[in-house]
Structures are given as structure tokens and as C-alpha cells.
Amino acid sequence: MTPNNDRELAVRAAQGDGQAFGELIQRYQGAVFNVAYRMMANAPDAEDVTQETFIRAYRAFSSYDPERPIAAWLKTIAVRVCLTLLSSDSHEAFSLDDEGQSPAQASGDDPFQRETDPVELVQVGERAHSVRQAIIALPPQYRATIELRHFQELSYEEIAQTLHCPVGVVKINLFRARRMLAERLAGMQKSERS
Amino acid sequence: MDHLTEEQINEYVDHLLTAAEAEAVERHLLRCAACQEKVDEIQQVFVTLADLPEVPLQKELATHVLRLVEPPPTSMPERQPTRVMPKWVPGLAWTIAALQIPLAGLALVYAWPMLRAWQAPIESYFRWSGWNTSGMIQSLLTWSSQVQRTIANLSTPPHLPTWNPQEGMLILAVLLAAWAAGNYLLFHSNHTATHSGGRYGTSL
Numbered sequence: 001m002t003p004n005n006d007r008e009l010a011v012r013a014a015q016g017d018g019q020a021f022g023e024l025i026q027r028y029q030g031a032v033f034n035v036a037y038r039m040m041a042n043a044p045d046a047e048d049v050t051q052e053t054f055i056r057a058y059r060a061f062s063s064y065d066p067e068r069p070i071a072a073w074l075k076t077i078a079v080r081v082c083l084t085l086l087s088s089d090s091h092e093a094f095s096l097d098d099e100g101q102s103p104a105q106a107s108g109d110d111p112f113q114r115e116t117d118p119v120e121l122v123q124v125g126e127r128a129h130s131v132r133q134a135i136i137a138l139p140p141q142y143r144a145t146i147e148l149r150h151f152q153e154l155s156y157e158e159i160a161q162t163l164h165c166p167v168g169v170v171k172i173n174l175f176r177a178r179r180m181l182a183e184r185l186a187g188m189q190k191s192e193r194s
Numbered sequence: 195m196d197h198l199t200e201e202q203i204n205e206y207v208d209h210l211l212t213a214a215e216a217e218a219v220e221r222h223l224l225r226c227a228a229c230q231e232k233v234d235e236i237q238q239v240f241v242t243l244a245d246l247p248e249v250p251l252q253k254e255l256a257t258h259v260l261r262l263v264e265p266p267p268t269s270m271p272e273r274q275p276t277r278v279m280p281k282w283v284p285g286l287a288w289t290i291a292a293l294q295i296p297l298a299g300l301a302l303v304y305a306w307p308m309l310r311a312w313q314a315p316i317e318s319y320f321r322w323s324g325w326n327t328s329g330m331i332q333s334l335l336t337w338s339s340q341v342q343r344t345i346a347n348l349s350t351p352p353h354l355p356t357w358n359p360q361e362g363m364l365i366l367a368v369l370l371a372a373w374a375a376g377n378y379l380l381f382h383s384n385h386t387a388t389h390s391g392g393r394y395g396t397s398l
Binding site: 026029034037038043181186 | 238244246
């Protein structure tokens with residue numbers, strides 16, 4: 001019998017069925033990769049995050065609720081993995097109170113300027129590249145909040161649970177992140193027109 | 195005129211306000227260009243993010259991830275079904291081990307007189323090697339005799355049989371056999387418990 005739904009695959013994977021887990025990876029590796037790509041802004045890091053997300057998921061299947069969509073569960077794990085990676089010593093550190101530029105911007109070392117991904121430029125286009133540039137300029141917690149609200153469509157309360165912070169902090173981060181994005185996007189539109 | 199707060203604007207665009215609250219915000223927006231501009235900017239963020247296209251993953255990760263999370267196929271032979279140790283064996287092993295100490299002491303007391311016959315050659319050997327052991331051996335023989343007399347006085351019937359060297363050797367052989375059997379059982383009991391990891395129970 002060929003399993004054809006996520007729930008059945010997830011239950012089998014939770015029981016140690018490698019084949020079922022492999023099928024889940026194949027189904028959702030693209031979605032998880034895109035979460036990571038929005039958060040990390042480069043393909044190698046995003047691939048690492050995707051791989052780590054599935055490894056963590058495999059080890060945490062005992063805590064997975066089969067009634068919850070597996071894709072949503074995997075994506076929230078991916079956001080947490082990204083935040084862990086971004087807060088580690090090897091990545092830029094951001095302050096929650098930092099409403100201005102990221103350290104990369106402040107130093108003039110914008111990751112998109114530094115390392116322009118040719119795949120991104122060719123396949124997605126300059127406009128998407130600019131939007132990603134605006135996202136990656138946000139502090140990691142803001143990025144995570146935007147990701148969870150706009151791309152994963154979680155409620156404020158769900159975001160708070162995912163990021164282990166009060167709902168009030170989620171609101172503030174979301175408002176500030178949107179304001180920063182709006183300003184950057186407005187600036188981009190002006191430069192496009194000129 | 196009071197402007198809308200950041201929270202009101204965001205909850206309005208997130209459709210989190212009640213109908214009455216949303217209506218109040220919309221009434222305000224009709225007459226406040228500044229707040230309307232802020233709302234437009236936030237809504238433009240919504241549209242821009244929604245239009246962001248997905249990026250294809252260039253690699254196939256499933257095989258690699260599975261290799262990392264699943265234990266590699268072992269080249270070791272499958273664990274053979276093992277005989278299950280009877281429950282009484284460990285208890286017997288520990289009993290024998292506990293008896294070994296007094297039995298060994300008793301054996302030493304009764305076996306020691308046999309060394310009388312070997313006293314001369316032993317002394318000769320140690321004398322040849324430069325050691326003067328006659329005093330030490332004599333002291334041990336005296337102590338052994340005293341212990342035998344004490345035991346004989348305490349025993350019922352009042353006198354323990356006096357064994358000749360051949361009988362002493364036989365007793366010593368029996369005690370050694372018991373000692374070896376006890377150690378064998380203990381070793382296997384501990385060895386099995388250590389290597390089974392508790393998964394297969396106690397087995398030989």
C-alpha cells in the first residue's frame with residue numbers, strides 16, 4: 001500500500017520508518033528551503049538549515065501532533081534553526097532594540113552586495129532580489145516574525161509560542177519590521193522610478 | 195486630531211479588530227491622509243511579500259538526511275538468540291562467592307600442616323636464594339596449630355577429625371573447584387549484563 005497523505009507518512013516516520021520519512025523530505029524540502037532562504041539569504045546556508053530542520057524533526061517526532069499539518073510544523077522548526085544559526089558567533093548578531101540598520105548595512109557590507117547569488121538573479125529577477133535584500137536587512141527576530149506572519153500565516157499567539165516570547169513583543173517586532181520594510185520598499189520604488 | 199496608533203494600524207491590516215473597531219478606523223482613515231498613507235504602505239508590504247516567488251531547491255536532500263538520521267547498516271553479524279540464564283543461577287553464584295571466604299580460610303588452616311613435609315626443601319630453597327624464612331614458616335605453623343586446636347575445642351563433636359595430607363589435598367581440590375565454578379558464574383552473569391544493554395535480559 002502506498003501512503004498518500006501526510007498524516008499517515010508522519011505517523012510511520014515517527015515509528016522509525018525511513019522510507020516514509022524520506023517521502024516527507026521529498027515533499028517538503030522545497031518549502032522548508034524557501035523558509036530558510038528568506039531567512040538566511042544564501043543558498044548554502046539555506047540548504048544547511050533545510051537539512052538540519054529534517055534531522056531535528058526526525059528526532060522530535062515524539063512531540064509532533066499528527067493532527068497538525070506537517071508542513072507548518074517543519075517550517076516553524078526551520079525558523080528556529082535559522083534563528084539559532086543567526087545568533088551563533090559565526091553570523092551577524094542583531095539587537096532586538098536595533099531599529100536602524102543591521103550591522104552588515106552599517107558597515108557597508110550588505111550580504112547581497114557582497115555575495116550576489118546568480119541563481120537568484122537569473123531565476124527570480126531583480127525585483128524579488130530587492131525584496132529579499134530588504135528582508136535580510138531586518139534583525140533576525142524581525143525576519144522570523146515577518147516569516148511566521150506573512151509566509152506561514154500564524155496568529156500572534158502562535159508566533160509567540162514559536163519564538164518563545166510574549167505576544168506583546170511579537171506585535172512590536174511585527175510593527176517595526178513592517179515599518180522598516182515599508183521604508184526600504186518605498187526607497188526602492190523611488191530609485192526604480194529615477 | 196489624534197492619529198491611529200501603530201497597533202491599531204497593524205491590527206486593522208491583519209483583520210484582528212472587531213467590526214466596530216474596524217469601522218471606527220475606516221471612519222478615521224477617510225479624514226486623515228497621514229494615517230491612510232501609513233496603512234497604504236503597510237498594505238503594500240503585504241502585496242510585495244505575497245508576490246515574492248519561491249526559489250527552487252537545487253539539491254536532493256532526502257538521501258543525505260536519511261543517511262544522517264538512520265544508523266548505518268552494521269557489518270557485525272546479527273545477534274544470535276541466546277540461552278536465557280535461569281533465575282536461580284545468579285543467586286547461586288553469589289552464595290558460592292560469599293562462602294568462598296570462610297571456606298578459603300578453613301582450607302588454609304587445614305592445608306597448612308601439609309607444608310611441614312615441604313618445610314625442609316622450602317627452607318633450603320630460600321636459604322639458597324639468600325632469604326632466611328625458617329622463622330616465618332615456623333611462626334605460621336605454630337599459628338596454624340593453635341587455630342586447629344581452638345576449632346577442635348569449639349566443635350561438636352568436640353574433636354574435629356584429623357586429616358592426613360591426602361585428605362587435605364582432596365578437600366583443597368573440592369574447595370578450588372567450588373571457587374572456580376563460582377567465579378565462572380559470576381563472570382558470565384556480569385559479562386552478559388554489561389553487553390546486553392538491558393535489552394535482551396539476562397542471558398548466557
